Amino acid sequence: MKKVFERFLFGGDYNPNQWPQEIWQEDMRIFRNAHINSATINVFSWAKIQPSEHDYYFNELDEMIDMLSEEGYDIVLATSTAALPAWMFKRYPEVARTDYEGRHHKFGQRHNACPNSLVYQKYTQRLAGKLAQRYGDNPQITCWHINNEYGGECYCENCEKAFRVWLKDKYQTLEALNKAWNLEFWGHTVYEWDEIVLPNALSEGIGHDKTAFAGISIDYRRFNSDSLLENFKLERDAIRQFDSQTPITTNLMGTFKGLDYFKWAKEMDIVSWDNYPSYNTPWSFVAMTHDLMRGLKQAPFMLMEQTPSQQNWQPYNSLKKPGQMRAQSYQTIAHGADTIQFFQLRRSIGACEKFHGAVIEHVGHENTRVFKETAALGEELSRLNEVLGSETKAEVGVLFDWDNYWALEYTSGPTVDLTYVQQIHQYYRYFYEKNIATDLVSVDADFSKYQVLVAPVLYMVKAGMKEALESFVEQGGTLITTYMSGIVDESDNVHLGGYPGPLRELAGIWVEEIDALAPEQTNVIQLKKGRQGESNLVSEIIHLETAESVAEYTSNFYAGSPAVTKNRFGKGVVYYIGTQLEKDLLNTILDEAINSANLIAVIEGETNLEISCRHTEEAVYYFIINFQEQAQKVPAQFVGKKDLLSGKHLTGDSVADQYSVYVIKEGRSE
Secondary structure, eight states: OOOSOSSOEEEEEOOGGGSOHHHHHHHHHHHHHTTOOEEEEOTTOHHHHOSBTTBOOOHHHHHHHHHHHHTTOEEEEEOOTTSOOHHHHHHOGGGBOBOTTSOBOOSOSSSOBOTTOHHHHHHHHHHHHHHHHHHTTOTTEEEEEOSSSOOOOOOSHHHHHHHHHHHHHHHSSHHHHHHHTTTTGGGOOOSSGGGOOOOSTTTTEETTTEESOHHHHHHHHHHHHHHHHHHHHHHHHHHHTTOSSSOEEOEEOTTOSSSOHHHHHTTOSSOEEEOOOOTTOOHHHHHHHHHHHHHHHTSOEEEEEOOSSOOSSSSSOOOOOTTHHHHHHHHHHHTTEEEEEESOSBOOSSSTTTTSOOSBOTTOSSOSHHHHHHHHHHHHHTTOGGGTTOBOOOSEEEEOOHHHHHHHHHSOOSOTTOOHHHHHHHHHHHHHHTTOOEEEEOTTSOGGGOSEEEETTOOBOOTTHHHHHHHHHHTTOEEEEESSOSOBOTTSOBOSSSBTGGGHHHHTEEEEEEEEOOTTOOEEEEETTSOEEEEEEEEEEEEESSOEEEEEEOSSTTTTSEEEEEEEETTEEEEEEOEEEOHHHHHHHHHHHHHHTTOOOSSSSOOSSEEEEEEOSSEEEEEEEOOSSSOEEOOGGGTTOBBTTTOOBOOTTOEEOTTOEEEEEEETTO
16 A cells, blocks of 8 residues: 655644744754654634735744744644634624524634635635645645534525525435425425425424434435535645645544545545544544544544643543553554644643643643653654555454434434444444454445454445345355344335345344333343343344344343344355343354354454554564553564564563553564
8 A cells, every 4th residue: 555654744733823933943942852743733823824804924824834844844734724713704794603503603613614605615715725826835745634623513594505405406306305304294395495494403403412304304414514525625626726746634533423424535635533532431442433534545544633641621631641642642553543643732821722731731841751752652653664554454344324323313212322333332342352453434335355244233224235235245244233223214214114124134034123221121131052141222023034043032021032143145144133232242142253254363362452453565563552451461473573662572471561562563474
């Protein structure tokens, strides 16, 4: 795989414009000692660059870019368009967003622009073009960074009109739209396009999370994602008029619900994202989000932001313990990152992020634990450039789909505790703990490269998905799917003929009813091979057709009916899990599935270490990380191997303390 960068970008968000110039040179000295080689600049400088409608001032930005260029930095140049200047709101109030409750906003905060405002679009294009024209030929500009953390929604009249155009393009006729949204329900049939209103708190919204008509609300999610994507594309295309080669990105946010990132990734040259786990986020979940970001383009990605110490905006902003930032950074690289960048390089003195961690703390010098750890990491990364561009090879694909994300969480019933990302994670966690490489993939991906596909809560089965999954299994693949799958089409209308709808023949079952279990309720599950355990959340009442029962309920009125089934289909097999199993019971079912698929883990044997690998044509790089509190013995297969970070060879007595990291290189001929 071709590498995008010549070295690991190591740096992050830098805002010298917030400081007097005598600080700048001191920053350069300190950053040099930390082996920092990149800076993301100009993220929120629109008001300074363009203080009025027709005036642009680039003098200070010129000085920043000249300084960084002379120092040999890789510059990630942002377009500043995530926060609008005050004059624009004053002169053109229609650029402001109208929120879910119908309140039209004023100047303030960020992500504050209506994405369908022609005024906003005009000035973002113009600014991006001017920046590219002025700096696009500077060889130190390594990457363009458009906007920042796109998100949010607008419910103004302008968006309402644009939504109607989007719908007319999609459905062509009102007859098709009425049918798709099932508007006969509650007598909601519309007869003119201008009768369609946005689904907010003033119309179809039920609180912030539910809706009376999922069809319109899901379509609005799609429309909003498309609208913001058009904003990105407008700026990208403006840059491309003057710079045809430099990679262009925008920083994504992991499993963020608001945008269909698979669709976005097709328009980005490289994926970048911001990683901010909380104090109690499972490391398996952090790994999953990295694998999702890598899976968006099936390619290495950029870590655009992480904190070197602590966040400031979560309920509990714990310090990273000694070694934790380093271990977290190597986990990021192990799962596909070719950059390690921080927010922020120097800590701000005021506003809401003044307590957000930084390489240079408020004390203003480098004699801090955080700086010393940052500098040590920078030195190590300067010796690991051979890893750049290497790929992850996975035989397991976990399906992740934003349409399903939206639809499942809009649905009224069967339980409020059923959330999409948590369902994906409980299956991903199994493969993570087994050190089995896993891709998170879209529902329209090429499934043929995988031995096993996992599709938890595949609630919405859209056109073409049935055929793709059947083809995968027929050719010998193993499919694992679960309760609440195959229920609705892309408009959230139920597939008639019995659950799981289009997947019924594939799974070889018919689901008659879906029971919801309150938090204090459980069912007892008995495996055919003897093990017993509990399940919760939901319990589907399943009838066998061509499938066989793997486990049964032994409690409740559906005792004796199947809870887990297995169906032969062509050369492959489908496992259907009809209830949320406790961890050990789920592991037992998944053990059977992967053993029959002959999956190979990264290493042989059990270990509590996280072990991942990246591949080049010449070598395999193993990343061994201990996130456990207790020291862990290094697996025998690495004894005698050289750790690239320390230069030492591992022995039979080698152990990994908490947050220890080893990187082992094995040549293809070894």
